Amino acid sequence: MIDQLLQMSVIVGIITTGVRLATPFLLAALGEMFDQRAGVYNLGVEGIMMMGAFVGFWVALRSGSPWWGILAAIGVGIFMGLLMGLISITLQAEQGISGIGLYMFGVGLAGYLFRITVGYITGIEGFKPIAIPYLSDLPIVGQIFFNHNWMVYFAFLMVPVSWFVLYKTTWGLKIRSAGMTPEAADTLGLSVVAIRYTCLVIGSIAAALAGAFLTLGHTNMYADNISAGRGFIAVALVYFGRWSPWGILGGALFFSLVDALQLWVQVLGLNIPYEFAVMAPYVLTILALTVAARQIWGPAALGKPFNREGD
Amino acid sequence: MKSSYRVQLAILVIAVISALLVGAILLLIVRANPFTAYRAMLLGPFSSLYGLTETAAKATPLMLVGLGIVIAFRSGILNIGGEGQMIIGALAATVVALTFQNWSPLVLLPLTLLAGFLGGALYGAIPGALRAYFNVNEILSTIMLNAIAQQVLVFLLRGPLIDPTEIAYGTGFPQTQQLAKGIWLGKLIPQTRLHWGFIIAIVLAIFVYIFLWRTVIGYRLRAVGAGPKAARYAGIPVERGLILAMALSGGFAGLAGIVEVLGIHHRLLDGVSAGYGFTGIVAALFGRLHPIGLIPASFLFGALVLGADMMQRAVAIPAAIVLTIQGIMVLFVVGSDIFIRRPEWVEKITARWRPKASQPAQPVALSSSAASDQGEPPRD
Amino acid sequence: MKKLSILIVSLLILSALLSACAGQQQAQKIRIALILPSTVDDLSWSQGMTEGVKAVQAELGEDKVEVAISERLGNPTDAAAAIRQYASQGFDLIIAHGSQYQSVLEEIAPEFPKTSFAYGTGFQAHDNIFAYDPQAQEGAYLQGMLAAKLTKTNIIGVVGPIEAGDAIKYNYGFEQGVKAVNPDAEVRIAYTGSFGDIAKAAELAKAHMDAGADILTGTAQQTVGAIRACAERPGVYWLGNDMDQSSIAPNTVLTAQAYDWKSVVMQMVKFRQEGKVGGEHLVLSLANGGLNIVVNPNLSSVIPADVMAMIEQAKKDIIDGKLVVELPK
Structure with missing residues (x-):
């Protein structure tokens, strides 16, 4: 089996699968990174993903174009972000619990809307892969990286973009200060509330797009619980990546490549119980982080509601 | 400063009613009568022996998991690994119960419960140790460990632990054989699902209260939770505190797992954790992270879950509405909390005529000294 | 306090009696409850059974068969609450559509000897439990x-x-x-x-x-x-x-x-009409269609x-x- 795994076509297959699997994690985790950088942690990513997945699917089904689905998913992201903001920022609720509430709300509402609007499983026309001219002709690399649909490119493109926004723009500086020292940011005249709202909306749009990727760019259909816990993994990957876009890219790729590897190992004939293959990405993610452990300071005010009066 | 109990109650009631009003829209869309639906949801759990005992049976694992959440939270760590810890606790205890099934129940029952606690504690200690010594974030490790526990459970259930009759017959459903009848947790009221686990949970809630507020270790844990830096100056070993807190937290989740097995299923099967690892967090937070507050909170949350489920049957609506209304309820209740914590917010609303005190905020350019405090992640 | 508890107990008994009477009045009608692990539109296991039960209802007549469905009860703990409620509401046949419901049925069924319960894939039929088993x-x-x-x-x-x-x-x-x-x-x-x-x-x-x-x-x-x-x-x-x-x-x-879930459900309904509330292990095979x-x-x-x-x-x-x-x- 080992020699089979080392064949070039298999390696290409594994990495291609991994890149596809990484896409929703990458989108959702980058979004969550913005939330957390501004000081809010949002456990409701799963619920937002489900809503994005459903609404994207439904609008695409009705309009016949996945692009309208994407637009609708963005709208859903804005709505869910504002909702989370209302509860967690304006009403200063305990974020762990409001996130769980948002998760239940989103998963439930998506299932409910699916039932009353569609009510049966059906496929749609999703996004087709776009081979990037010249690059996709490259041997190996072309197949792995340059023969996907636009959402995959978009997700990976968001890594340098997020990095640039976060570290090279004043706005990024404001975000980081809202999450690190909101009191200081406030005395400097920044509106911590506005920054946090904006980040929640951005993060939520990203999560909704991650969900829409599942229906419009991956499975071309919708079914109950299509996100299947990916939102929670995305939250975990933010910690893996230590709030840095490149770290998140590493985490999402690592997790997904191990996942892709285990699928392929099973496909090629496996002599160990499949459960060990399925758990491999989870085990190795913990191990990787343990080995690479070092002292990191996250956003110091993460999870703490901000209010001017002070507590 | 806190509002009076009457105001607190009023705020809670307003929040719940608002949530129900929003939910009513969803019900009306599917042509379900909201009154019938909500009557089933709100009164169902309380209006019959069946409802009351089911609610209490649901509250039992919520309470046990919640106790662990309280300990962890008070020690400054959020344990979202309850699912995995429940599974591993139930697994460890089931192995013990099956291995020594011929022993006297008087010995075997305590041994089984202890195994459940220790199994969960060990699985909880892992993220605690990873956080304390390797700085691995506990949210990440517990999410991963939950997934791992699930696979371990299925592997053992369809392999070494499977009920031999399942193999003999060829159905191969992953579950163990029934545990010895002698160690089942007996029923408090016959013909219901209410079992002794409920009493165990309440007694343990009192124990946890005493532990956290009346013992030195409990005090130290809370000190770690209140501020690790200050605790360290005071000479409290923070690392050990974190591990201990997570171990205890996992232990209670593990206990919840085996109590579910001994009281409800009488055998170990897939799905034993049933999401209690997450809903236990909500129950604990509704109980204001206090072991005694947790008792009514678990009961009420159990009633909410059961009632919502009864509503589904009363008006024949899709199950997804139930989850949605529960979500709305959680959001409204947690969102209304600010009015309880800050009574002046209530005043703001009730006294509209008074001019609002707005604080002038003048934009000031961000100075470079503030920027250097941001703690740049080293990757960049 | 004591008076209050007596009052509550007597009210409970009264309501139980009332619901029992209501059950008798509808003796002509067979009431089927369905417990599903996923949803009625999953295009596989759960949808198949739902369509089977609906087909039975269509064949015997809407007025003769009442159908109630609870979905998303994949874990047996939540399902048990639903099963028990259906049983106490006087449903005649309660189909818990999954192997995982075996132990909860074994616990609940003895308390409702006149109610038929069914689960599958499985083989352990009891007095009032049918087990069905697709080959x-x-x-x-x-x-x-x-x-x-x-x-x-x-x-x-x-x-x-x-x-x-x-x-x-x-x-x-x-x-x-x-x-x-x-x-x-x-x-x-x-x-x-x-x-x-x-x-x-x-x-x-x-x-x-x-x-x-x-x-x-x-x-x-x-x-x-x-x-x-x-x-x-x-x-x-x-x-x-x-x-x-x-x-x-x-x-x-x-x-x-x-x-063909319809044939299985129909079979169970027939057994009930013949006065048999359970104990049968129903096989779905090529031989019996x-x-x-x-x-x-x-x-x-x-x-x-x-x-x-x-x-x-x-x-x-x-x-x-x-x-x-x-x-x-």
């Missing part, structure tokens, strides 16, 4: 033969959920069918580790196809994702299970082993006549008992 391996064997004949790459991929219950029976029978006609063909079995992760199932199907499989099959509700993934590749066929799934991929789903191989009419030309004849012959042999499809021991 998934039989149809799987036939589909295995078909796959072995149709594959051009000699690689057949299986997208499995969790290695348990139906999946084991199905895969075991399928492999035997393949080996019987084409020993060179390779059956590659892989599992996603979940029943409902359709995106993972899609990815697993893609990996199978990238690795050379041109015929795929699998069980559980997640397979709809795998089917859609197969639909993207011309020349790849899917052999389904549970029910006809060709609606989501008319050019890909070649056949399906469909369970509980299982059928449904061929997608769109694609019937894909199956050569001689292959079809061979499969028909094997089906006859299984029915006659000449051919026994083994189960794992």
Whole structure:
């Protein structure tokens, strides 16, 4: 089996699968990174993903174009972000619990809307892969990286973009200060509330797009619980990546490549119980982080509601 | 400063009613009568022996998991690994119960419960140790460990632990054989699902209260939770505190797992954790992270879950509405909390005529000294 | 305080009596409750049973059969609350559609001796518990033969959920069918580790196809994702299970082993009318018509006549008992 795994076509297959699997994690985790950088942690990513997945699917089904689905998913992201903001920022609720509430709300509402609007499983026309001219002709690399649909490119493109926004723009500086020292940011005249709202909306749009990727760019259909816990993994990957876009890219790729590897190992004939293959990405993610452990300071005010009066 | 109990109650009631009003829209869309639906949801759990005992049976694992959440939270760590810890606790205890099934129940029952606690504690200690010594974030490790526990459970259930009759017959459903009848947790009221686990949970809630507020270790844990830096100056070993807190937290989740097995299923099967690892967090937070507050909170949350489920049957609506209304309820209740914590917010609303005190905020350019405090992640 | 408790107890008794009377008034009507692990529209296990019960209702008449459904009760704890409530509301037949409900039924059933309970896949029937048991391996064997004949790459991929219950029976029978006609063909079995992760199932199907499989099959509700993934590749066929799934991929789903739940439910209703409330182990097999191989009419030309004849012959042999499809021991 080992020699089979080392064949070039298999390696290409594994990495291609991994890149596809990484896409929703990458989108959702980058979004969550913005939330957390501004000081809010949002456990409701799963619920937002489900809503994005459903609404994207439904609008695409009705309009016949996945692009309208994407637009609708963005709208859903804005709505869910504002909702989370209302509860967690304006009403200063305990974020762990409001996130769980948002998760239940989103998963439930998506299932409910699916039932009353569609009510049966059906496929749609999703996004087709776009081979990037010249690059996709490259041997190996072309197949792995340059023969996907636009959402995959978009997700990976968001890594340098997020990095640039976060570290090279004043706005990024404001975000980081809202999450690190909101009191200081406030005395400097920044509106911590506005920054946090904006980040929640951005993060939520990203999560909704991650969900829409599942229906419009991956499975071309919708079914109950299509996100299947990916939102929670995305939250975990933010910690893996230590709030840095490149770290998140590493985490999402690592997790997904191990996942892709285990699928392929099973496909090629496996002599160990499949459960060990399925758990491999989870085990190795913990191990990787343990080995690479070092002292990191996250956003110091993460999870703490901000209010001017002070507590 | 806190509002009076009457105001607190009023705020809670307003929040719940608002949530129900929003939910009513969803019900009306599917042509379900909201009154019938909500009557089933709100009164169902309380209006019959069946409802009351089911609610209490649901509250039992919520309470046990919640106790662990309280300990962890008070020690400054959020344990979202309850699912995995429940599974591993139930697994460890089931192995013990099956291995020594011929022993006297008087010995075997305590041994089984202890195994459940220790199994969960060990699985909880892992993220605690990873956080304390390797700085691995506990949210990440517990999410991963939950997934791992699930696979371990299925592997053992369809392999070494499977009920031999399942193999003999060829159905191969992953579950163990029934545990010895002698160690089942007996029923408090016959013909219901209410079992002794409920009493165990309440007694343990009192124990946890005493532990956290009346013992030195409990005090130290809370000190770690209140501020690790200050605790360290005071000479409290923070690392050990974190591990201990997570171990205890996992232990209670593990206990919840085996109590579910001994009281409800009488055998170990897939799905034993049933999401209690997450809903236990909500129950604990509704109980204001206090072991005694947790008792009514678990009961009420159990009633909410059961009632919502009864509503589904009363008006024949899709199950997804139930989850949605529960979500709305959680959001409204947690969102209304600010009015309880800050009574002046209530005043703001009730006294509209008074001019609002707005604080002038003048934009000031961000100075470079503030920027250097941001703690740049080293990757960049 | 004491007075109050007496009052409450007497009220409870009164309400129990009232509901019992209400039950008697409706004696003509059979009331069926259905407990589902996933949703009524999952296009597999749960939807199949829902359609079966609805078909019984349609045949016997809306006024003769009442149907109540609770979905998403995959874990037995929540299901138990629903089962108990249905039982105490006087439902006659409570179908808990999954193996995982066996222990909760064994606990609840003795308290409601007049109510019939049913669960499956399973075999442990009791006084008032029916167990139903699709012989998934039989149809799987036939589909295995078909796959072995149709594959051009000699690689057949299986997208499995969790290695348990139906999946084991199905895969075991399928492999035997393949080996019987084409020993060179390779059956590659892989599992996603979940029943409902359709995106993972899609990815697993893609990996199978990238690795050379041109015929795929699998069980559980997640397979709809795998089917859609197969639909993207011309020349790849899917052999389904549970029910006809060709609606989501008319050019890909070649056949399906469909369970005839209607006949099972009808049988249980008949038993009740004869005064038998349980104790029967109901088998769905090719012999009694509980299982059928449904061929997608769109694609019937894909199956050569001689292959079809061979499969028909094997089906006859299984029915006659000449051919026994083994189960794992």
